[in-house]
Amino acid sequence: TIRCPLLISPSSRFCAIGYSTMIEHADQYFTDGCGRCKRGGTPECSTQTWSSGLETLREICLAAGLDEVVKWGHPCYMHNGKNIVVLGAFRTDFHLSFMNAELIEDAESLFVKRGENTQTANVIKFTETSQPAAMREILTQYLDRAKAAADSGVKPKRVAPSIEMPEELIAALDADPEFAEAFNALTPGRQRGYCMSIGDAKQSATRIARIEKYRPQIFAGKGFNER
Numbered sequence: 001t002i003r004c005p006l007l008i009s010p011s012s013r014f015c016a017i018g019y020s021t022m023i024e025h026a027d028q029y030f031t032d033g034c035g036r037c038k039r040g041g042t043p044e045c046s047t048q049t050w051s052s053g054l055e056t057l058r059e060i061c062l063a064a065g066l067d068e069v070v071k072w073g074h075p076c077y078m079h080n081g082k083n084i085v086v087l088g089a090f091r092t093d094f095h096l097s098f099m100n101a102e103l104i105e106d107a108e109s110l111f112v113k114r115g116e117n118t119q120t121a122n123v124i125k126f127t128e129t130s131q132p133a134a135m136r137e138i139l140t141q142y143l144d145r146a147k148a149a150a151d152s153g154v155k156p157k158r159v160a161p162s163i164e165m166p167e168e169l170i171a172a173l174d175a176d177p178e179f180a181e182a183f184n185a186l187t188p189g190r191q192r193g194y195c196m197s198i199g200d201a202k203q204s205a206t207r208i209a210r211i212e213k214y215r216p217q218i219f220a221g222k223g224f225n226e227r
Contacts, residue, residue: 030058046094049089071083071208072176092127096124098142099171099174100156101121102120111124165195169194
């Protein structure tokens with residue numbers, strides 16, 4: 001993320017060249033978006049298109065007893081220190097992305113894959129703002145199942161990737177399909193370089209910081225040490 005001190009207005013975090021500062025508080029997401037593009041803080045932001053639906057999803061998550069934090073520029077809802085769901089919005093839809101969805105019973109077949117590069121169906125998508133309210137009961141059941149799965153301590157069985165990826169990078173890619181597409185478009189050597197550089201960090205916070213630092217280079221199709 002490129003930080004710029006030249007603000008368009010006191011209420012906006014966006015600069016003249018179209019880059020922004022990632023949001024730090026969940027409330028900001030519902031007014032300014034994630035803080036990654038020039039549409040943030042304007043009526044064109046996807047969060048404004050789906051504002052009432054997003055607020056309903058937030059209410060449902062909080063009513064389920066989840067803790068609200070911000071990760072990867074999005075509201076993330078946690079249970080006992082474990083990520084459960086991430087809330088997101090695009091121009092075409094808004095959604096809940098479930099962590100470790102393989103461990104959650106999808107009895108109603110609500111989970112869909114985000115894209116062709118996604119291994120697991122872990123997203124519940126909405127295309128009408130009224131849908132979350134109508135699905136409140138079943139969404140609460142899915143969140144309860146996710147909490148129970150997190151408490152079980154069972155780890156999902158994943159297909160071993162050709163490149164060992166840090167968990168934080170996997171989570172960041174799962175939370176942002178555009179980022180995942182850009183990463184998957186890199187050469188295997190560049191992917192391996194990012195995985196090694198991010199994975200070398202001992203602390204999770206440092207690994208997350210490196211992911212955000214490398215994000216512009218990944219979108220540009222460059223390796224982590226290319227300028």
